[in-house]
Amino acid sequence: MTLSKAQANLNLALWQAEADSMSSSDLYAWVVDSGLPHEVAIRLHELISVTKNVGNKVFAIGKIVIIKIIDFVKAHPFLIIGAGISAAVGTAVATLITSVPFIGQLLAPVAIALGITITAVGAVVGHRLDKSFKGAGEDIFEIAKEFFKLVTDVFKEIFCNVLTA
């Protein structure tokens, strides 16, 4: 089913409200306590202040992305048990990068810190991820793709004509 512009607006407004209700110190605490390598935690935390304008509204897109990544990690605890927090966050980051172009630019520093390489054609080579999942990588990316489908659909619908560079 195609997502309508109105549904996309509603979802984004609700995510923005959720982002507003979440203090940056809460997010910082999660990122720091998550067990992620220091370098990754710093890069992820830097996203908190990233915003994007649509019309006369400002969306805390960086904060929304972090919340969605945390949601993904929380919804899939087995990933952390089986592969570690870096692999779980890496799966989320890799999925988002390949799905929405402007998110790729946003998450590039995090991806580099996680050891995910983005090639010129947009393919993702995650050596560390492959090592972590030992053959199950494809299935896990499928799960992540499904989880982030609404997020990527909403971003594409709302920001495709707004953001280019």
Next chain:
Amino acid sequence: MFGDRTLTKEQLLKAIEQLERNPTDKLGIFADIGIAGVGAALGVAGAGTLATAAGATSIPVLTTVGSWVGVTLVGATPIGWVVGTAAAGAAVAYGVSRLVKGSGYNEGKTKQLLIQLKERSEEVEAKERTSSIGDEDKTQFHILLKEPVRLDLISPKQAQDLITAVENGQLPLKEAYKLVQDVIESAK
């Protein structure tokens, strides 16, 4: 994000119906279903109760009149009833919500929902200009979400998040009405 409880459609509709019956008990009802941040401005629901009472009685009166003159209400154009009840002023939202309750989804229902939302939106816009948004205005919005949820135009999760965002003041009431209105319009 951190431990929120997501309601099923039935649970949410039941909660909204409870709120509709007893708008003064918003804190208790929302606390039961786990909607956070409610309670900032409770105790101002007198007008809401009045509106409920007016709305609750206006439609049965019309229905009775309809039955006297032999009109089958199921087949009657809903717009006519909306126009007919418009004189009831602030109570119309409640009245119309009773009118559409219980029958299947159709174009007329969507139109009515849109009329309701537009009227409430204009009312809220006027109040926002004078900064007199009260708790009863928020309660009316929550009650209005019942039909869009019942008709699957918005998901229970979206409705729950809307209620939370409006209650916490993160989403202006006028914008919330506009978002729901746009979703209903796009679903037509």
